[in-house]
Amino acid sequence: MVLTNLPGIGERLMKRLDDHFGGRHELLKTLESGDISRIAEVEGISVKRALSLAREYNGAEATFLATPEAEKLHGQLISSMQAFASNAASSSRMQMLMPLHQIDERRERCKQMMSFATEAPEAFAHLKALFKNLSYTRRPTQRYERVIVSQQEHPEWNQYVRILTPSSQESWKDYTVFKTVTWIGRHGPEDVPPGWLVLPEAGRSDVMVPEYTLDWFTNNRKALKVILDLMQWKNEGKNSIHPTLNIIFDETEGLDQLTTVFAMMSDSGDVETMEEIRDGLWNMAKRLEEDLNQRISSGMETASLDLTGSDMLEALADAATFQRKLASATEDVITDILEQGRNELSQYLEASGLQAPFDLYATNWPVKLNRGVLDKINDELERRINDCRNDHLLRLATKLADLKPLCETAIQRLIEHDMWYSITAWAMHHNAQLPELVHHGIWFEEGRHLFIDGEVQPVNYGLGLAAPKGDQQPIALLTGANSGGKTTLLELVAHVTILAHMGLPVPAQHAFIGRVEALHVLAKSSGTQSAGALETTLVDLAQVVSNTQPKLILADELEAITEPGAGARIIAGMLRAAQQQANSSMVLVTHLAPAILDAYGSDDLRIDGIEAKGLDEHLELIVDRTPKRNCLARSTPELIVRRLVERSSGDAKNVFSDILSLF
Numbered sequence: 001m002v003l004t005n006l007p008g009i010g011e012r013l014m015k016r017l018d019d020h021f022g023g024r025h026e027l028l029k030t031l032e033s034g035d036i037s038r039i040a041e042v043e044g045i046s047v048k049r050a051l052s053l054a055r056e057y058n059g060a061e062a063t064f065l066a067t068p069e070a071e072k073l074h075g076q077l078i079s080s081m082q083a084f085a086s087n088a089a090s091s092s093r094m095q096m097l098m099p100l101h102q103i104d105e106r107r108e109r110c111k112q113m114m115s116f117a118t119e120a121p122e123a124f125a126h127l128k129a130l131f132k133n134l135s136y137t138r139r140p141t142q143r144y145e146r147v148i149v150s151q152q153e154h155p156e157w158n159q160y161v162r163i164l165t166p167s168s169q170e171s172w173k174d175y176t177v178f179k180t181v182t183w184i185g186r187h188g189p190e191d192v193p194p195g196w197l198v199l200p201e202a203g204r205s206d207v208m209v210p211e212y213t214l215d216w217f218t219n220n221r222k223a224l225k226v227i228l229d230l231m232q233w234k235n236e237g238k239n240s241i242h243p244t245l246n247i248i249f250d251e252t253e254g255l256d257q258l259t260t261v262f263a264m265m266s267d268s269g270d271v272e273t274m275e276e277i278r279d280g281l282w283n284m285a286k287r288l289e290e291d292l293n294q295r296i297s298s299g300m301e302t303a304s305l306d307l308t309g310s311d312m313l314e315a316l317a318d319a320a321t322f323q324r325k326l327a328s329a330t331e332d333v334i335t336d337i338l339e340q341g342r343n344e345l346s347q348y349l350e351a352s353g354l355q356a357p358f359d360l361y362a363t364n365w366p367v368k369l370n371r372g373v374l375d376k377i378n379d380e381l382e383r384r385i386n387d388c389r390n391d392h393l394l395r396l397a398t399k400l401a402d403l404k405p406l407c408e409t410a411i412q413r414l415i416e417h418d419m420w421y422s423i424t425a426w427a428m429h430h431n432a433q434l435p436e437l438v439h440h441g442i443w444f445e446e447g448r449h450l451f452i453d454g455e456v457q458p459v460n461y462g463l464g465l466a467a468p469k470g471d472q473q474p475i476a477l478l479t480g481a482n483s484g485g486k487t488t489l490l491e492l493v494a495h496v497t498i499l500a501h502m503g504l505p506v507p508a509q510h511a512f513i514g515r516v517e518a519l520h521v522l523a524k525s526s527g528t529q530s531a532g533a534l535e536t537t538l539v540d541l542a543q544v545v546s547n548t549q550p551k552l553i554l555a556d557e558l559e560a561i562t563e564p565g566a567g568a569r570i571i572a573g574m575l576r577a578a579q580q581q582a583n584s585s586m587v588l589v590t591h592l593a594p595a596i597l598d599a600y601g602s603d604d605l606r607i608d609g610i611e612a613k614g615l616d617e618h619l620e621l622i623v624d625r626t627p628k629r630n631c632l633a634r635s636t637p638e639l640i641v642r643r644l645v646e647r648s649s650g651d652a653k654n655v656f657s658d659i660l661s662l663f
Contacts (some may be wrong), residue, residue: 001277007613009053011595012621013044013045014232014245015045016042016043016289017042019159020042020043020590022042022139022156022159023156023634025157026139026311026489028057029408029412031053031054031057032057032058033057033093033136033412033415034054034058034093034095034096035054035089035092035190036050036051036054036092036095037050037092038136039053039054041154042225042309049607050244051095054095054096055095055096055098058096058101058525059101063517063518064098064099064100064486064501064517064518064519065098065099065498065519066518066519066520066544067519067520067521067522069521069522069523070494070498070519070520070521073491073494073495073498073521074098074099074498076451077450077495077498077499078094078095078097080426080450080451081094081097081423081426082094082250082424083423084423084425084426084429085418085419085422086128086131086132086134086418086421086422086472087131087132087133087134087135087282087387087415087418088135089134089135089136089418090131090134090415090417090418090419090421090422091422092136092353093415093416093419094419094422094423097502097504097598098500098502099498099502099519100501100517101482101502102503103437103501103502103503104503105503105623106502106503106504107434107503109420109503110391110421110423110424110427110434110504110505112243112244112247112419112583113420113421113423113424114243114424114427114428114434114505115242116242116424116426117424117425119242119502120203120242120245120493123241123242124421125607126233126422127245127248128421128425130226130230131226131228131414131417131418133222133223133225133226134226134411134414134415134418134597135215135222135223135224135225136411136415137407137408138219138220139216139219139409140160140212140215140216140219142160142215143159143160143161144160144161144180144209144211144212145178145179145180146161146164146180146181146182146185146209146211147161147162147164147175147178147180147181147182147484148161148162148163148164148181148182148208148209149164149165149166149172149175149181149182149183149184150163150164150165150182150183150184150185150201151165151166151184151185151201152184152185152201154205154208155482156205156207157205157208158641160209160212163210163280166486168640171187172187172188172189173189173224176193179195180195180196180211181193181195181196181197182196182197182198182199182208182209183196183197183198184199184200184201184203184208185200185201192387192390193386194382194383194386194387194390194577195386195390196390197210197390197393197394198400204249204398204401205396206401206404207394207397207401210393210394210397211393212446213397213404214393214396214397214400216399216400216404217261217262217336217404217407217542217619218263220261220407220411223411223494224258224262224407224411226411227251227252227255227410227411227414228256228258228259228262228406229636230248230249230251230252230414231249231252231255231256231258231259233249234249234252240248243254247417248414250415251410251413251414252410252419254406255403255406255407255410257399257403259658261399261400261403264392264396264399265396266399270351270388270392271385271388271389271392273351274350274351274352274381274384274385274388277349277352277381277384278353278378278381278382278385280348281377281378281381282374282376282378282380283537284345284348284370285345285374288344288345288369289367289368291341292337292338292340292367293365293366293367294342295337295340296333296334296337296365296367298475299333299334299337300333306343333365334365338361338364338367341360341361341367342356342358342360343356345360345463345544347503348375352381352384352385353384354377354380356379357377359373360373370554381633400458423504423505427504427505430448430450430507431448431507431509432499432504432505432506432507432508432511433505433506433508433510433511434505434506434515435496435505435506435508435510435511435512436511436512437500437501437513437514438465438466438512438513438514438515439465439514439515440464440465440466440514440550440583441462441463441464441465441467441472441474441512441514441585441587442462442463442464442466442467442493442496442497442510442511442512442513442552442585443461443462443463443464443466443467443471444459444460444461444496444506444508444509444510444511444512445458445509445510445511445513446458446459446460446506446508446509446510447459447460447461447492447496447506447507447508447511448492448508449488449489449492449495449507450495450507451491452488457625458509459485459489459492459625459626459627460626461489461492461493461608461627462512463475463476463583463587463606464514464564465514466513466514467512469503470629471629473606474578474584474585474586474588475575475578475579475585475586475587475588475605475606476581476586476588476606476607476608477588477590477593477596477605477606477607477612478490478587478588478590478608478609478610478627479589479590479593479607479608479609479631479632479633480612480627480633481611484612485610485623486556486589487524487556487589488625489610489627490521490554490556490587490589492507492585493552493554494506494519494521494554495507496511496513497513497516497519497552498519500513501513501515501516501519505519513551514585515549515550516550516583517549517550517551518549518550518551518552519551519552519554520544520551520552520553520554520555520611521554522541522553522554522555522556522558523556524556524557524560524589537561538570541558541574542574542577545574545577545578545581545584545586546577546578546580547582548581548583549583549584550583550584551583551584551585551605552584552586553578553584553585553586553587553588554586554587555588555589556584556589557589557590557591558570558574558588558590559571559590559591559592564592565595567592568595568596568598569599571588571590571592571596571599572596572599572600572601573599575588575596575600575605576600583598593607594632604627606630607630607631607632608627608628608629608630608631609627609628609631609632609633610623610624610626610627610628610633611624611628611631611633612633612639637663638660638663639663641656641659642660644656645657645660
């Protein structure tokens, strides 16, 4: 898809998107994943706009929800399912669920996950503990001190590091002022300075900034651990594994090295060992000096020098001769102990690959180690540490870079699995079932409104060819008591229709849903409209009821847009037009059924009624929420007045009694 073809995406916004995501590839992956919060990080894009962009990119059909009220009900259903999401990523992904998009594929996913929940409940429950740690992958956001020196452009790294182009007069030595450098191409250093990487021009871009790759894995460690846990679960599996769980396990294919690489991240091996040697070198040298002097002193306590009289005279005449005799007498003891000291320092340095040099000592007695030699050992350790760190960093970054796209894909697919897991948990909570999709109409048994607190009375209702014989008229007027549940039933019909066209379970024991291309939900008007507003509303209604598009229209007290007499005639005309469309169905809640029938001019219009049967012992309404066919239901006001007669006294009781007699 060409993104600039999407509404509202111009060149300037396209550039901001590309810059923010570091390239088109990352942008497209984010749109496909439905990571709304990340898209909304871009300057000038709100959360609502980000959601719209992601839906449009994923090919979601926006025309099905044909009215603001239909969109509102869809949003409420999504929010209801989001309450069961294992994590924020799955919750965000659910917002991509739009009607008419991938219905059959979604139904199959629901069937698989619902089967898993029923047939392997323990494994299903265990999966939630793993999925709760899933999240969208997050890129590092900081800039690194590393500098890329290259003759080529590398726009993918612009937001993370400085990228410099050497002139023909410059050599690699001109860049040693930088602590960490990635030199790309020819004429680089043969002996790589500390903190440098030297890569060929045709080398991999994803290892140019190894710190970025390591930080990516560190930032996403929690989500990556889900992959590790799934691999461990798979390897420990002793009994037969449910096919759906096997599909989830398959998402970890090709990631067997992840465990080893994670261990490498926390274990820098030789680097840490050499750092410990370097950090302890001077303390070790000081202790060695003191120890050697102590050992020589102890060794000399038993030493003696025999001098004859002539030796003494010779010493008086030539002090140097005496010094030689004295040195000869002590040489064996001192030489042996100094050799021991050199061996001990070599043992200390052994893990670094260094040995104590022969010029270790500045003086033999008292023993003093050569500070210049120790400085050279320290510098060599520093060089080897940097070389080892660079080797480890590059080796680790290369392994991680190989795994990174596989990990990103696995996490994205696991989020998708978790979305269906969460939808299944929602469906089980509401005892929702997958409906059968048919050609025309709607019918459900024991349907339950999702947003009513307390005990919900199940309802059977439908119309069109999906309904049982006798209820197959495509249009119905719904009448009945105030607070009897007419609007609630209308919303339930909308819920079932929206969910079915999203490929999801519906809150009913059984349901048959005819495929339509649009759902028009017309909410109750807040009052009589002005002439101009009424004209606009009537034009819109005429277009809806007269077009040939397969659709379901749910209207709540449409007569409220104007005075009752005119309202009944307008509705009758609209019903006549709707009756001519074989692919349309319509339910209209009204209090003007008799007047509408008169204006309609025919008695074949179906009227359903939700009846209030009376008052119980607590003077509360007794209502059968399932509409009766061909029934003009009694109005509630009569029962309310009857209740007021029972509850009032004095003059008020007389007034209400008089009103009751008028019914």
